[in-house]
Amino acid sequence: MLLDIGGTVMTFPRDSLLHDELKGTCLAVLLHRFGDWLLTHGNGTPFVDADPDYFKWLSVKLRYLRDNRIDVKEICEGCPPAFAFYHNRFLAKTDLTIEPQTGDHKSAAFDGFMAAMGAFIDSSVAGGTGGSEVLSVFVEGRSVATADATLDDFDTLKKRFTEYRGPVVHVSADHFYKIVDYIRRIRIAPDAARPLPTSSSFDELLYACEMYGLMEQVYLSMIGKSHSHIKCILRNSYDDCEFETLVQRADGLQGGLLFVIECEHKTRRHRFACHIDGPLIAPSDPKAELRTTCPVTFYSISGAFEGGDGIVQIAVPSNKQWVNVAGTEGAVKNDKGEPTGKVCIANGRLWLGHGKDGPAGDLRRCQQWLERGELPDGKTYRGDFHDGDATLAATVSFTCADMEIYTLQASEGSG
Template identity: 30%
Template sequence: MRGIFQRLPLASGNVASNQLMSAATATAAAGAAAAAAAAAAGGSKKRKMNDGDAVDAAGQPADDHHPPTPQIGRKSFDRSLHKAIAALLAIKNAATAAIQQLQTKAEAIKELIESTGGKLELTGGIEGEVEVNVGGRVVGVSRKGLMLDQLRRTYFAHLLLYCVDALPRDEEGRPFLDADPKYVDWLSDEISMAECADASAEEHEIKLDDTQKEDPIFAFYYQLFLTHTPLDIDTQSHDVDMDDGDKEVAAEGGDEGGSGTDSMGDRLREYVEGYKAAVVELDGAAGHLKDFGKAMGPFLRAEDGTAHEVKTVTVLRKRVSATEATLSQFGPANPLYKRFSGEIVGDVPIRQTAVEHLMKVVDFARRLRLEHRPGSIVKHPIARNMTQLKKDVEMYGLKMEDVYRPPAPLLRFEETREVLAMTEIPNPSIKLLYSSTRDGGDFGTMVDKVGDASGLLFLVNHNETHRFGVFVDGQLKPPAGYKVPHFFISISGAYAKPTKIPIPEGDQKVRVAGRLASIKAPNVDKRGKLYLGRGYLWLAFGSPGPADDVRSMFQWVKKEDMADGYIGRRNDNGDGTLADKFTFTAKEIAIYHVKSD
């Protein structure tokens, strides 16, 4: 695939593709008549309009620009002929509409490229080095090295080759990358070694050693900068020449008469399929552009430039730099912010510490700003002298502990920590398996996304005020009913704070229906596709059911199983629900894999 950082058209293509496919199908069906019509076109009879101008059988002017519509002269044959012509005209009209859509989308993707700080052409070509100030240290990165196969499709290469002009500037006007200088310095050396190996027809794989993998700073930037993308890098302009495209289609078409009606229909279908494939490819590229912009956007300067002003302190003749955005996230009263602003820090003495420790503190703050992926963990820095590093981190107003990012909009920071603590899994990490917002509400899709993962955290957002979850210490096993340890969690609404709701061991039963089956509720004509807690929570629940969407739910808990402090809704028997209603359609459901890191 060609690089996306160039003037390439993009279209959503759904409507136009369907129109083209429908028209092509109709034309293929009428292919025999169309071929006969083409052969008979030269001998078609013309009739005269009152003013004497020649017209064809369809009433259109017959001239060099509008050749006469072919006709045979026998109505039964001409009827089929006109169907074929109508189909061809439909294809022509659909193609015109598709080109208009492509033009609109071409402008949209161009705007998307520029909004993410990118250029349509490489910045500075591929010769020499990209000189960039990284966290206070000037680093040179080989442009040719960035074009190697293992690097050219990474975020780092795209950032430095297409977006370097959008980076903040230091006091000497150099591009500034708000990242850890030791990591980028190491990566630059690795790129150089890979380039040397490539020149000798050898290979040098850029990867972390075991020690670096345990370093949260190296692990973070390695994953972030060396994320691969299908987007390619162009070494020269590849603007599309529409005339060349026309010649290519003409060449594929063969001789004017064609090679038979079946071949004509096949070619029409091939053209439509080719169009659809190109649109899908370009739509995918637009999505990858958005992902790139989301990941690399924090490094690019804001329009007004204020948030990315580069601030520097010098300690023992070593410079440590960061942007205003990194330092100001804790507020102007924070000791770290004041350290870089040159202010005296009130009653909190800022004693001299090792430059290495200051750099680690700054990068901890930096990673706290950069890392906002759902479910991620910002790990605290490490050093040989952890006791001293802890003192230095806390001296600057930070806590020496890992920071969990909410796995979804359903949870806030502290809620994430409390919910994960309830699982009693040591050093828990979580991975999103299924999201109704992303994947839709189909039961089969949910089962496929979850797969055979064990340790499943179900999170349900009923209506923002009422949120709850279930932790299943096992797998989903369709179609089956089985016992597995699990418990419920009230996040908000039913209790004043996140609360664990244990259920009796005898009720810790899960039942999963087959794809084409359902589970009937006892004593009522209602069905669902999955229940947890022996019916405390039903998914895809309906009457008679099952519902088409897993977000259609029923949730309740016996009054004797409710934890103390319940403030939610009750039924006539005193039983409660963790949602706002017993039967409801959730706004969102997500399922995460929780494991020990």
């Protein structure tokens, strides 16, 4: 059977799925019974919005099975981890049979099958959520295709498929393919965990994500909040980044805040994030300060660690997980009792509105440090040490070049 898998056309050994232990899988039923419900691409070739590398692997294994070179167990249980997302869906068992049974389109088995495979079925079919059109571009001579439904929530990337017909030239084929498959998986399984793609050139992968407007999804994957929505409440390119602005916009927000901070280095860009999993609350007394206990985690996005390490998570000691916020006319004091900043996170590991001789109203005036022992094992720190402390920024005290502050809210129906 000729199939187009994510832009790669291949001859797929569909008949091998009729093996006794495979004919009850979702993929067997999809291709043998509902092939007409798939989208088509090019000259009418049935299209499956999935990873072509997985189907290449499966195609080889099915041919080996046909030739009695392997046991079916090697297919069912021998899938490489990189393909598990698709393997667990397509080779899952279904109670629906390849041969139609009277009234089975109204059965629980049919509903279960559509819940599992609806993401690959034309949206014009009842229960199908796979979109109505296949969109494709060429990257380094390779076709990359996906359903319009995959791109619907990502306007910038969708325009690359619909408005700019030339080949992609500023991003490698490998990275472009990875970001398309990343959002494809989000569409197929919106309630599942969304791990970030991996790359030996992670800075280039981030560049591609940023170019195509995917950084908010990257942040959600980074902090493991797959069931959340993210909304920017303050961005220094549009806002004044004054402390009072943050207090006003964070008032009443309960879902936590994510601070994404960037500073320049003479040879590389340092970007890091701090997630506080709780509200930011200012004291009612404008001259006081208020401490709120909540989980705090840091992330190095780029700059402080080797590029191959990807995004690096740094845990904060459990007895330092709190946020101190000053009143609008006050300051948070340091360990010496000196007025120092407007927001102090994790006992000073991040200061916002930090001044040399007292607090600064501008949140972009920052200080960030970590104890040497808090650097994670197995990662290569390439920053400097200052009085024995590491930093995720270019230097401990700095005025950031870019600051974004997001609020996180749980999606409806999530636990």
